[in-house]
């Protein structure tokens with residue numbers, strides 16, 4: 001029997017709009033502030049380690065990233081980082097919170113096509129304030145039946161959300177660029193997963209593709225979602 005998919009979950013960062021790109025630009029700015037103290041590579045390694053540690057406490061949004069940059073600056077300068085460099089790091093973080101948000105190619109036409117036929121749920125994690133701002137600034141909120149900003153994209157999260165907004169995970173599909181947070185936990189919750197790779201995948205999102213999962217699909221871009229659904233139905 002063909003599956004009856006009623007509900008589609010969409011990741012936001014690097015699925016509906018660019019995100020990793022902004023972090024890269026800010027990271028470049030951060031590196032340039034500390035060139036007198038250390039080389040790029042050890043600095044990036046310190047920063048990544050700080051993000052991993054801090055992600056657990058502050059989440060993976062701009063706030064956690066800013067704190068991680070400050071922590072890294074203190075580490076690599078053995079506590080001697082000047083206050084004006086800290087001030088510039090804070091400014092770089094604040095600038096990220098006011099950047100424009102433009103939908104990625106195919107996003108709007110795809111949501112328009114699917115709207116009405118499926119319940120569309122935007123599911124994103126990160127800083128509450130920043131995610132709310134991006135949802136509004138993108139202008140995409142009008143296409144969604146629900147927007148959920150969650151602390152963690154875990155198996156229970158997907159179970160709960162696909163039951164709250166749809167007919168349960170078995171009749172839902174999660175669409176996103178991250179195998180680790182969009183696809184693998186959604187599959188484990190019993191949903192379908194459509195991986196839409198983004199060219200500059202964030203390092204912490206790296207994970208292997210699932211093997212032998214018949215609910216796993218990979219598409220080149222988000223505009224292929226309607227075709228995938230037609231093929232499955």
Ligand SMILES: [Mg+2]
Nearest residue numbers: 011013014177
């Ligand atoms: Mg994403």
